[in-house]
Amino acid sequence: xxxxxxxxxxxxxxxxxxxxxxxxxxxxxxxxxxxxxxxxxxxxxxxxxxxxxxxxxxxxxxxxxxxxxxxxxxxxxxx
Numbered sequence: 638x639x640x641x642x643x644x645x646x647x648x649x650x651x652x653x654x655x656x657x658x659x660x661x662x663x664x665x666x667x668x669x670x671x672x673x674x675x676x677x678x679x680x681x682x683x684x685x686x687x688x689x690x691x692x693x694x695x696x697x698x699x700x701x702x703x704x705x706x707x708x709x710x711x712x713x714x715x716x
Contacts, residue, residue, distance in 0.1 A: 641667055641699070641702055641703075642660055642662065644699050645660055645670070645672075645695060645699055646658075646660060648694050648695050648696060648699060649672070649674065649691070649694055649695070651694070652678075652690070652693075652694030653674060653676035653677075653678050653694065655676075655677065655713070656674050656675060656676035656677075656678075656713065657674070657675040657676075657713065658672065658673060658674040658675070658676075659672070659673045660672055663705075663707070668702070668703055668704035668705070669703075669704060669705045670703055670705070670706050670707070671706075671707040671708075671709070672691060672706065672707070672708050672709070673709045673710075673711075674691065674708075674709070674710055674711070675710075675711040675712070675713045676710070676711075676712070676713055677712070677713045677714075677715055678690065679710055679711070679712045679713075680712050680715065684710070687708075687710040688708050688710065691708050691710065692706075
């Protein structure tokens with residue numbers, strides 16, 4: 638059975654190709670997560686749009702398994 642961390646990683650990697658990211662289970666309980674993601678896709682987006690795109694990438698199935706999600710986003714420069 639695939640872990641929640643693996644599902645989250647797979648979903649975010651599919652949505653943000655070439656992104657640098659870290660996922661941390663903040664309290665070891667599997668429901669409080671911190672995501673730090675640096676992606677080119679964030680260029681030109683407001684902070685709110687960046688965070689919405691992370692939630693959209695995770696989808697409702699994954700999001701419904703998370704109690705709290707702390708998101709930190711950064712733009713990666715274009716090559």
